[in-house]
Amino acid sequence: MAIHETSAHGVVGDASLQELEESLRGELIRPSDPRYDEARAVWNGPIDKHPAAIVRCAGVADVRHAVEFARSQDLLVAVRGGKHSLPGFSTCDGGLVIDLGGMKGMRVDPAARTAQAQAGLTWSEFDHESQAFGLATTGGLVSTTGIAGFTLGGGIGWLMRSCGLTCDNLLSADLVSADGELVHASADENQELFWGLRGGGGNFGIVTGFEYRLHPVGPVLMAGPVFYRGDRAAEILRFYREFTSSLPDEATTLLNLTNAPPAPFLPDEIHGKPVCVLVGVYNGPVAEGERVLAPMRELGDPVADLMGPIPYVAMQSLLDALYPAGGSNYFKAGYMEEISDASIETMVEQHRAMSSPMSEIHVHHVGGAVARVPDSETAFGNRSADFVLNILGRTPDSNGFDEAVQWARDCYDALEPQTAGGTYTNFMSAGDDRLKEAYGQEKYDRLVALKDRYDPTNLFRLNQNIAPSAGA
Ligand SMILES: Cc1cc2nc3c(=O)[nH]c(=O)nc-3n(C[C@H](O)[C@H](O)[C@H](O)COP(=O)(O)OP(=O)(O)OC[C@H]3O[C@@H](n4cnc5c(N)ncnc54)[C@H](O)[C@@H]3O)c2cc1C
Numbered sequence: 001m002a003i004h005e006t007s008a009h010g011v012v013g014d015a016s017l018q019e020l021e022e023s024l025r026g027e028l029i030r031p032s033d034p035r036y037d038e039a040r041a042v043w044n045g046p047i048d049k050h051p052a053a054i055v056r057c058a059g060v061a062d063v064r065h066a067v068e069f070a071r072s073q074d075l076l077v078a079v080r081g082g083k084h085s086l087p088g089f090s091t092c093d094g095g096l097v098i099d100l101g102g103m104k105g106m107r108v109d110p111a112a113r114t115a116q117a118q119a120g121l122t123w124s125e126f127d128h129e130s131q132a133f134g135l136a137t138t139g140g141l142v143s144t145t146g147i148a149g150f151t152l153g154g155g156i157g158w159l160m161r162s163c164g165l166t167c168d169n170l171l172s173a174d175l176v177s178a179d180g181e182l183v184h185a186s187a188d189e190n191q192e193l194f195w196g197l198r199g200g201g202g203n204f205g206i207v208t209g210f211e212y213r214l215h216p217v218g219p220v221l222m223a224g225p226v227f228y229r230g231d232r233a234a235e236i237l238r239f240y241r242e243f244t245s246s247l248p249d250e251a252t253t254l255l256n257l258t259n260a261p262p263a264p265f266l267p268d269e270i271h272g273k274p275v276c277v278l279v280g281v282y283n284g285p286v287a288e289g290e291r292v293l294a295p296m297r298e299l300g301d302p303v304a305d306l307m308g309p310i311p312y313v314a315m316q317s318l319l320d321a322l323y324p325a326g327g328s329n330y331f332k333a334g335y336m337e338e339i340s341d342a343s344i345e346t347m348v349e350q351h352r353a354m355s356s357p358m359s360e361i362h363v364h365h366v367g368g369a370v371a372r373v374p375d376s377e378t379a380f381g382n383r384s385a386d387f388v389l390n391i392l393g394r395t396p397d398s399n400g401f402d403e404a405v406q407w408a409r410d411c412y413d414a415l416e417p418q419t420a421g422g423t424y425t426n427f428m429s430a431g432d433d434r435l436k437e438a439y440g441q442e443k444y445d446r447l448v449a450l451k452d453r454y455d456p457t458n459l460f461r462l463n464q465n466i467a468p469s470a471g472a
Pocket residue numbers: 043079080081082083084085086088089090100119139140141142144145146147148149150151152153154155156157201202203205206207208323426427462463464
């Protein structure tokens with residue numbers, strides 16, 4: 001009998017895999033399958049792992065069979081939706097990947113303004129369905145991202161200041177727990193689990209379906225990026241500090257220090273040179289958005305001004321081409337209460353020191369509806385900081401990636417004194433050990449109690465892991 005084993009956990013034999021395969025409506029992909037390499041690939045290029053098998057689930061029954069199988073065989077389990085985990089938690093060596101990426105059902109109730117969405121949808125698929133009714137909820141800045149990992153970690157996006165985080169719009173979830181049971185969590189049922197699913201990640205089981213609150217959005221909004229030369233970064237950061245201090249909640253904006261991509265909408269001479277990009281979205285009437293966002297466009301002499309009326313779905317996918325699957329990516333993030341003079345000076349210095357033209361310093365303006373949700377209502381780490389700082393070390397392939405990671409770490413270290421402590425768990429890369437700080441002790445303890453209840457043996461450990469108190 002052939003044995004496949006590379007994991008510190010159980011071994012799995014062909015006969016057992018065959019039994020699993022026969023129990024599925026979906027597919028089982030083994031290393032011998034010609035589709036294996038494509039099936040094991042995840043978004044972040046440096047992650048290169050070889051699972052013993054990949055279950056492509058067709059529905060909840062397959063998820064349950066896969067969980068029961070993994071438990072009975074003591075297999076390491078990786079769960080995936082959109083495969084965008086930065087640290088590569090959605091794959092593993094030698095274990096079982098439970099892939100919900102094919103579960104793409106969605107039902108919109110336009111009258112109730114709600115959506116039932118299966119866990120394999122990406123944001124572009126979700127937006128496609130909801131925008132057919134002029135509705136949306138906060139989704140990712142890159143539309144290839146999966147709704148599942150995104151929602152469970154919190155979810156920051158262009159609608160957050162008007163509609164809240166994605167997890168703030170979660171009304172209920174169906175979850176397959178470590179013992180294979182299906183649990184429904186909402187404000188009325190299994191409330192503590194519902195609390196933990198809004199920020200606590202994939203620790204408590206596999207969510208098969210999400211129910212979201214939707215909001216009237218667009219379909220056309222005033223939105224887009226305005227590019228300025230990088231040598232104006234200090235001036236533009238100071239502008240951004242002032243501008244964001246009085247923005248209405250309908251406006252969500254981002255400042256990005258990077259280098260100009262070789263895009264046809266930018267003049268050739270700026271390609272590869274430092275730029276400071278202001279990006280804004282106004283979730284309201286276009287004319288009102290034009291007025292509110294106008295100061296971002298009026299700083300004089302932009303390299304390119306691409307802001308204008310744009311369909312919400314087009315805005316959601318505008319950045320996709322800049323974040324292709326297979327590139328090398330490292331994120332390190334934190335919260336900032338303010339954009340201090342010292343942080344401006346450091347960001348400008350670090351922008352100049354960037355080793356890779358693809359690297360970026362993002363300053364997301366939060367607040368608004370995010371800050372209005374009481375902190376204790378969800379497990380999400382920090383609602384009071386006005387800014388999320390995200391440093392992205394990025395290269396197209398492995399060439400220069402180590403330097404880009406080092407730059408991102410150095411950049412974060414230099415800015416750390418200006419941060420509020422903690423981090424956003426969905427932006428944590430491999431080697432980031434700030435999980436307790438990300439939640440704070442009180443929330444962390446509450447998450448451990450939930451973990452003890454729903455996954456005491458830590459079957460679901462490939463995530464920003466809350467270890468159960470038994471220490472599994
Ligand atoms: C290009 C890019 C852009 C991004 N932009 C944003 C952004 O704008 N805003 C933001 O907030 N974040 C953003 N992120 C971070 C993103 O939220 C996380 O990477 C998130 O985990 C992606 O979810 P996924 O389903 O695609 O990932 P996967 O890799 O499929 O899953 C990640 C983890 O989530 C858990 N998980 C996934 N599916 C399930 C499930 N069904 N049940 C239980 N647990 C599950 C598992 O622990 C899994 O390891 C971005 C990431 C990338 C790479």
